[in-house]
Amino acid sequence: MSLKKPEDMTPEQLAMALRNAHVLETWILAVKSHAFDVLKNGGTIPGFKLGYGPKKRVWKFAMIEQAVKTLEAMGVKHEELFPPPELISLPKAEKVLKDHGLWPAKKRGQQRPPTPLDPFTDYSIPEPRVLPVDAHEDEIDNKRTDAEREFGT
Helix, strand or coil: CCCCCHHHCCHHHHHHHHHHHHHHHHHHHHHHHHHHHHHHCCCCECCEEEEECCCCEEECHHHHHHHHHHHHHCCCCHHHHCCCCCCCCHHHHHHHHHHCCCCCCCCCCCCCCCCCCHHHEEECCCCEEEEECCHHHHHHHHHHHHHHHHHCC
C-alpha cells in the first residue's frame, strides 16, 4: 500500500484529505477494534499478535498524601507538586528532585540506589493491544520449537 507524502500534495489534495480524514480515522479504529477481537478470541492475523503496551510508573493511590508530605518535607514547594489541576507525574517529581539536588546518583556498574519516591511508586497494568510480531521473536520461537523437537522438552 502506498500513500502520497503530504509534502508532495497540492493544496487542493491536502484540503480533500483533511475533509475525508474522519472517514479514514473511523475506519482505522474499526479495523484495530476488530483485529483486537479476532486475536482475543483465539484467531490469528499474519504478522500480528495480542500483546501489552509498556508499563508506566504511577502513584500508589493510597500513598499520595504521604508522598506529598514526604516531598514537601524534602523542600519541594506545594505549587511544584500541584500545578493545576492535579499532582505531577512520577517522572516530573523525579526531575524536580534532581533539580533540587535531592536525587541519589547511580554509580556506573551498580544498581540504582533506593529513591525517596520508591515507597509511593507502583506500576500500571498495561492495556492489551495488537502488536506487530517482531521478526527476531519469531526466530527465537522457531529455535525453541526446533529444540523442543530435538530434545522433547
